[in-house]
Amino acid sequence: MNTEAHAVESHAGASVGTNLAIWIGLVAITGLEVFLAYEELQPSIMLTILIGLSLVKAAMIMSYFMHLKFEKFSLVLWLVPAMIFCICMMMIFFFPEAFRLLQMRPHG
Amino acid sequence: MHDVKTDAALDSAWSGGASPFAMGSKKLGMWLFIVSDTLTFSALLITYTYSRITNPDWPRPFPMNPAIIFSTAMTVVLLASSLTMVMAVMAAQRNDRKKTVMWMIATMAGGLAFMGLHLREWFHLFEEGATITHNPWGTPQFGAVFFGITGMHMTHVLIGVIYLGIVATGYGRGKFSAEDVEVNGLYWHFVDLVWMFVFPLIYLMSVKY
Numbered sequence: 228m229n230t231e232a233h234a235v236e237s238h239a240g241a242s243v244g245t246n247l248a249i250w251i252g253l254v255a256i257t258g259l260e261v262f263l264a265y266e267e268l269q270p271s272i273m274l275t276i277l278i279g280l281s282l283v284k285a286a287m288i289m290s291y292f293m294h295l296k297f298e299k300f301s302l303v304l305w306l307v308p309a310m311i312f313c314i315c316m317m318m319i320f321f322f323p324e325a326f327r328l329l330q331m332r333p334h335g
Numbered sequence: 336m337h338d339v340k341t342d343a344a345l346d347s348a349w350s351g352g353a354s355p356f357a358m359g360s361k362k363l364g365m366w367l368f369i370v371s372d373t374l375t376f377s378a379l380l381i382t383y384t385y386s387r388i389t390n391p392d393w394p395r396p397f398p399m400n401p402a403i404i405f406s407t408a409m410t411v412v413l414l415a416s417s418l419t420m421v422m423a424v425m426a427a428q429r430n431d432r433k434k435t436v437m438w439m440i441a442t443m444a445g446g447l448a449f450m451g452l453h454l455r456e457w458f459h460l461f462e463e464g465a466t467i468t469h470n471p472w473g474t475p476q477f478g479a480v481f482f483g484i485t486g487m488h489m490t491h492v493l494i495g496v497i498y499l500g501i502v503a504t505g506y507g508r509g510k511f512s513a514e515d516v517e518v519n520g521l522y523w524h525f526v527d528l529v530w531m532f533v534f535p536l537i538y539l540m541s542v543k544y
Contacts, residue, residue: 246422253531257407258407264542277535277540278535280535281531281535281536288531292420293521293528299358301356302356302358305356310373317377317378318381321385326388332389
């Protein structure tokens with residue numbers, strides 16, 4: 228394989244229309260999040276839904292605005308699983324301890 | 336003299352002179368920075384959630400009107416600046432220097448507007464008696480995590496605005512390439528992406544009913 232073939236590729240990315248649609252989608256999801264906050268849901272349900280919606284927004288920004296969808300898939304495999312693993316490790320260390328401390332609190 | 340197998344090995348991607356993942360070193364470096372900074376913000380947000388879970392009397396100082404409406408406007412401004420950055424990158428790929436600089440200035444304006452709105456929010460909280468060490472609503476850690484996380488994010492926005500100014504000036508004068516604009520765009524979208532987690536976790540989870 229010639230090194231020329233490995234030259235830096237120019238990624239055209241999505242069209243203006245697609246980017247605009249993504250932006251409208253992001254604003255709409257933000258509106259939905261604010262509406263859920265207005266509805267006064269239980270904190271645990273609220274937290275789950277908000278984290279889910281934030282992950283969808285993050286995926287939209289990374290895929291289209293940051294062009295990750297148009298890069299080589301090996302880049303995604305190189306970056307994303309390692310990052311998720313590290314975040315999961317932090318959560319595994321922190322959260323069981325947080326719930327244990329909550330149960331230890333004096334009631335009343 | 337090389338045989339066929341040796342030549343194939345020398346011509347492979349491992350022989351040097353190749354771009355990993357078919358991208359430039361600046362862009363790859365920015366992606367690595369983004370991953371490391373994601374972990375920094377993840378640690379901060381997980382620490383916040385940890386404090387929140389262990390303190391059931393966590394303050395809820397943000398009423399829907401004006402605090403949440405105000406922070407929603409900040410979110411829309413930051414999202415709008417991401418769209419202008421996308422337009423700047425597209426203009427740079429067409430080698431349209433004038434429009435690229437114009438869209439980058441619009442992005443800087445969005446970033447400055449976000450900072451202005453955020454500082455107004457901060458000063459409003461100062462007036463209510465909230466500082467980094469104590470607040471009038473209860474759990475003292477609130478000030479530390481609120482000002483710590485939003486301050487860290489605002490620092491990133493400020494650095495982003497300065498970075499945009501440098502790249503826009505350099506690109507306008509022909510010193511920087513379209514790749515530099517794209518790398519700058521990656522940083523700016525990352526700042527936007529972080530806010531997509533800060534806004535719901537810090538503001539929407541602390542609505543005062």
